[in-house]
Amino acid sequence: MDAVGYSFLIQKLSLTAVPLRRPAIIKPVTRLEPIGHTLAVPASITPASDDLLGHVLFALKHEGINLSILAQALPQIPAAALEQSHQQAPNGIYIRKACYLREAFTGEEVKQHAPVRTPYVPLFDPERYITRPGERNAKWRVDFNGLGDLTYCATVERTPEILALLDHDILMKARAFIAALPPIMMDRALNWAYLHETKDSFAIERESPSEDKSRRFIQLLRQAHQRQPLSEDYLVGLQNATVSNPFDLAAAFRHEQNYLSDGTPGATGVTFLPPPPDLCRELMESLMHFANDAPTQVDPLVAAGIISFGFVLLHPFMDGNGRLSRFLIHQALCRAGALEDGLLLPMSVAMKSQELRYLEALQTFSRPVREFWDVRWIDFGQYSFEFRGSEAVYRYWDATPCVAFTLDMAKIALEVELQKEADFLACYDAVYRAVNERYDVRGSDLANLVMMCLTNDGIVSKNRRKQYLYSVPEEVFEFIEQKSQQMLAAQRTETEQE
Numbered sequence: 001m002d003a004v005g006y007s008f009l010i011q012k013l014s015l016t017a018v019p020l021r022r023p024a025i026i027k028p029v030t031r032l033e034p035i036g037h038t039l040a041v042p043a044s045i046t047p048a049s050d051d052l053l054g055h056v057l058f059a060l061k062h063e064g065i066n067l068s069i070l071a072q073a074l075p076q077i078p079a080a081a082l083e084q085s086h087q088q089a090p091n092g093i094y095i096r097k098a099c100y101l102r103e104a105f106t107g108e109e110v111k112q113h114a115p116v117r118t119p120y121v122p123l124f125d126p127e128r129y130i131t132r133p134g135e136r137n138a139k140w141r142v143d144f145n146g147l148g149d150l151t152y153c154a155t156v157e158r159t160p161e162i163l164a165l166l167d168h169d170i171l172m173k174a175r176a177f178i179a180a181l182p183p184i185m186m187d188r189a190l191n192w193a194y195l196h197e198t199k200d201s202f203a204i205e206r207e208s209p210s211e212d213k214s215r216r217f218i219q220l221l222r223q224a225h226q227r228q229p230l231s232e233d234y235l236v237g238l239q240n241a242t243v244s245n246p247f248d249l250a251a252a253f254r255h256e257q258n259y260l261s262d263g264t265p266g267a268t269g270v271t272f273l274p275p276p277p278d279l280c281r282e283l284m285e286s287l288m289h290f291a292n293d294a295p296t297q298v299d300p301l302v303a304a305g306i307i308s309f310g311f312v313l314l315h316p317f318m319d320g321n322g323r324l325s326r327f328l329i330h331q332a333l334c335r336a337g338a339l340e341d342g343l344l345l346p347m348s349v350a351m352k353s354q355e356l357r358y359l360e361a362l363q364t365f366s367r368p369v370r371e372f373w374d375v376r377w378i379d380f381g382q383y384s385f386e387f388r389g390s391e392a393v394y395r396y397w398d399a400t401p402c403v404a405f406t407l408d409m410a411k412i413a414l415e416v417e418l419q420k421e422a423d424f425l426a427c428y429d430a431v432y433r434a435v436n437e438r439y440d441v442r443g444s445d446l447a448n449l450v451m452m453c454l455t456n457d458g459i460v461s462k463n464r465r466k467q468y469l470y471s472v473p474e475e476v477f478e479f480i481e482q483k484s485q486q487m488l489a490a491q492r493t494e495t496e497q498e
Contacts, residue, residue, distance in 0.1 A: 005059035016389035067396035152286030154399035165407035201348035272366035274315035295336035304332035305406030350412040458485035
């Protein structure tokens with residue numbers, strides 16, 4: 001067996017695990033080094049095949065923290081083995097982490113031959129992971145600084161992509177962008193953002209909302225600024241406000257198994273299964289606790305990504321989960337105080353333009369977890385489900401790709417979508433003003449013509465000319481086109497110069 005560390009533990013113990021992004025494999029190398037998508041390990045430093053604890057300590061030292069695997073592997077290692085290892089290195093960082101986690105996962109004491117005398121060590125290396133203020137364990141002098149707790153925890157690695165997006169300081173730029181707009185234009189831009197955020201959030205679910213549903217969802221988005229903490233009753237109320245079918249209204253978190261399907265007949269059409277109902281309810285309590293604290297403890301967009309994707313992967317309702325998950329991005333940003341004066345980043349607008357990437361981010365978790373379920377087709381719309389994995393796969397998950405996606409969508413929402421609308425409004429105002437100063441045209445007709453001309457790349461179509469033939473002189477059409485094309489050309493030049 002050439003596997004080392006976590007990959008060895010998965011194979012040796014037949015663990016339930018999402019595939020590792022960089023498994024450790026024995027290679028003909030002289031030192032530990034990443035090669036492609038593997039961590040190449042020289043045979044000389046590889047633990048023996050019967051040394052489970054050795055592979056745990058190797059993984060903790062060289063591969064970081066994978067709570068999902070550790071939660072399954074550590075209980076299978078006798079406490080005596082950890083006690084002996086700790087006796088040999090009473091202040092060792094990695095054996096202390098292993099002892100701390102085994103006690104937490106099993107409730108069984110690991111005895112110390114001598115108390116730990118060294119400073120506290122963070123469980124998650126802050127240089128490798130995004131962390132938050134920790135909870136200290138005095139016995140092992142380990143500081144739990146994860147994004148969650150030991151009942152439910154996400155990990156987010158400080159990848160180059162995430163670090164670059166965090167350095168971009170998207171939320172500060174969003175506040176500066178809105179503050180720089182004239183008050184009237186700011187109101188119009190935000191009204192556009194609320195309307196299109198609503199339309200595109202429904203569109204992602206392949207729905208076209210009625211006027212009443214749109215109005216209710218916009219009200220929800222505005223209510224996010226009230227910074228109300230998450231609770232089951234609050235989320236049930238939100239779900240009821242976003243679902244129109246009375247048979248789909250929830251009274252509580254689900255009590256039955258939910259699933260997603262791609263429409264393919266039979267069990268193969270089931271593409272994702274969230275955790276069983278009892279586990280879902282437990283994990284939702286932990287996620288809500290995280291959501292109520294984390295936005296003020298870590299970067300709000302990081303917290304928002306974990307909360308939004310964590311919610312949709314738990315799927316606590318039978319319907320409405322997707323829309324609520326995107327609403328929770330706004331709720332998290334508002335709770336952190338990052339969005340004020342009604343500011344809203346049109347995240348769903350950005351996600352709609354990047355639907356394939358959105359699906360890929362979800363599938364980094366949903367696709368491998370599907371393998372741990374036995375699904376049997378009974379009849380159309382009827383299945384039997386049996387989860388044959390470890391619940392640890394739902395408790396502890398790698399949110400790195402989901403957070404990277406959230407950060408990038410926030411950047412697109414600001415720098416593409418909101419900027420595009422602000423540019424459009426500036427063009428519209430300039431063209432409308434120029435035409436209105438020169439010609440006497442009914443206000444509603446002029447507004448429609450300018451808007452249609454700008455959205456048609458500076459051309460008033462033949463159909464529109466016919467539509468307004470008897471109310472607008474021909475020369476007005478020509479002037480609207482002339483001014484529109486001038487403004488659009490000036491904006492393109494400005495964009496190219498930037």
